[in-house]
Amino acid sequence: MDRAGRSPCSLLGLDTLSRGARIFGMSKPARLGLLGLGTVGSGLVEIVRKNAASIEKRSGVRLEIVRALVKSPGKARPLPLEQVVLDAESIFNDPGIDIVVEVMGGIEPAKGYILRALEAGKSVVTANKAVLAAHGAEIFQKAKDTGKQLGFEASVCGGIPIIRALSSGMIANEVDELVGILNGTSNYILTRMYKDKLSFEEALRLAQVNGLAEADPTFDVEGIDAAHKLIVLTELTFQTKATLDDLEREGITQIEPVDIKVADEFGFVIKPVAVARRQGDALDLRVHPALVPFEHPLGPVSDEFNAVMVKGDATGEMIFHGKGAGSLPTASAVMSDIIEIARNPSSGVMWNPTKSRRVNHLEGRSRYYLRFPIHDRSGLIGKIATVLGNYGISITHALARLNNGTGNVMIVTHETSETEVCRALAEITAAGVLSGEPLSLRILE
């Protein structure tokens, strides 16, 4: 009860509806213990406040936020004080809580709390891609051993229901390929560089000002967040346990306005892509910026939006496109798991981590965009083209943009491999003919 003697249910507006539903025995309860009350936790409180009655009507599940764990006392909270606690055990030990919702992020204590909640007989819903990427096998084994459920829809691409699309909607398919834009921060930065003609640094500052990038943006701009999400999708789709070391990973920090401009002239936009492609039992796993044709399904995916394109052997290509982050989109995905668990207590994503295979690398081949910063000197283009030719790299387009004696040579190649490109670029760099680091970007087709 709060000071006015009102129960938490009436504060959330559920009072009358709950009593009615309980009398007629129609609704299933979902009594929630939140771990964390930050961005996503506040979004959950907001959704319950605004939509709980409608959700109960449409799903038959009656939502109640019982209690929330926070780290710091004294801050303003969207729940009454008596529902805000500093002690996690009061959530794990409470028989009046059905589902524990982990929305605190980070590896510890989140991992320990998830395992403890499952051991205490609670099902768990999490939005935490970092902990699943590093410890998914152990966590899913614990869920299997305890017979409880683990929902993780919100861990990949926020509001987009990609996990249930892969594990339920496309269950009849063998999936050979996933290509996506999995990180909203880097997509926003590249979109603003394109649409507003900004440098990387200017676009990053704009993202930070708009709450779309952290003060330390490393996880986002270096592709680590996208890599975590790709690891979760790879385990779900290919039953293969991958780690960060198994992926080729490159961030977006080296991209310059001239790359955006020349890509556009050639009919491409630059997007931060993630690829998981199977051939036999080998996997091609990578996260990197790429040139994407205007008319590609991922072409219009802009700003903080994410998308996943899945190729199933029965469905063909399927694309899911929506907001991949943010308080309400992520809370929406968390809530979809809560409703599903409350409606089907005995179901669960069939994830048998002990059967996961190690990654057997497949090196992907593609066309490349290459940029070489140079001082204007005769013979340079010939030298660059000759070295490329020595590695079997054929050129389809070459462009020199020079101003006052310095500039860039841009080259578009035929299909080749990352190995050949790296070797060629190393040799060209070692020849001392460049005025700066060369850049190579794959072309997605």
Add this chain to the structure above:
Amino acid sequence: MDRAGRSPCSLLGLDTLSRGARIFGMSKPARLGLLGLGTVGSGLVEIVRKNAASIEKRSGVRLEIVRALVKSPGKARPLPLEQVVLDAESIFNDPGIDIVVEVMGGIEPAKGYILRALEAGKSVVTANKAVLAAHGAEIFQKAKDTGKQLGFEASVCGGIPIIRALSSGMIANEVDELVGILNGTSNYILTRMYKDKLSFEEALRLAQVNGLAEADPTFDVEGIDAAHKLIVLTELTFQTKATLDDLEREGITQIEPVDIKVADEFGFVIKPVAVARRQGDALDLRVHPALVPFEHPLGPVSDEFNAVMVKGDATGEMIFHGKGAGSLPTASAVMSDIIEIARNPSSGVMWNPTKSRRVNHLEGRSRYYLRFPIHDRSGLIGKIATVLGNYGISITHALARLNNGTGNVMIVTHETSETEVCRALAEITAAGVLSGEPLSLRILE
């Protein structure tokens, strides 16, 4: 047993895996009785043949096609003869069948069979949008009364898991708007008119040759099929029972190459769209071709692909894009329901048809593209513009394309309503200044 003494399970390659699973008690059975063995039914047989083992591993459900009902004896079938029957009761009465799969299409006898199967204690999966659009309320009431489940993922947009996306993935949202491309035949025709520069008749013939249009294409090109799907989505999303009479509906047969070309010059593609938009308790429901900006999320949705864009109050815009028809995509969606029902026998889409409201019309406003066929005479553009002005319709672009004394006047308007447009066009037509029927197409923004 077939002549070689092999059981149906071994014919489908499930023998060893089934025995193993039965010994360890791990898998749940899904023993299927198919009603129909045509395009979609054959797709189901193909999926079971190719992917049943993998599906069992990933989902814990063991698939078995027990029997299939056909209309005509003597045709070649993808199942052994002893599994093909002419008598539906042998499916409804068999305790060895768990789920009845209705993939015959049409209103009767499909409707009667669905009701009979539910009464006989079977859960039902259907791909039939026509029967749900006309009789959904009665069918879902029967499912509710018998406590059995009804899966209908395949009834809207084939392989795209839109039903589970709306009823599960986005359950936490209030949805205000759905905009989609729901019919692959008309999207293919308009795409080919655009990309191959064909007339409507030429593109329709191409579609028929490629198996993407029926000999009688009326349901597809007149928007009836899309309207059925919109009705199913409207009931699910807005709990509102709509009929064909509640929708504004227009087909694609009046579109000419000049419309495709001028739209392109203005930065649009013409797509067959379906809209369900809520404002308060009023609904704007319509199916019609529209000018879609290149960069709109629906812009790249081409050929036989479908897409649905949903606006949720927590997720914001979400787009689902994939193959909306065809044997394997539709069978994939049917299979997703089968797996879901087998895993969760007590769950079901919460659809309470007695609560459905009647449609309270909302007239949508938009910008329009108008085309007026004329003989070249001075003063005509002035006359047309004056009449439009009398109905409060402002002009943003006007274009006359004339050749040897005949041609068209194309006009793009500011925002107006269908009522004003219809009245203005009627007056202009009645004035006797046109050489043919005028065309009006909304602009989607």
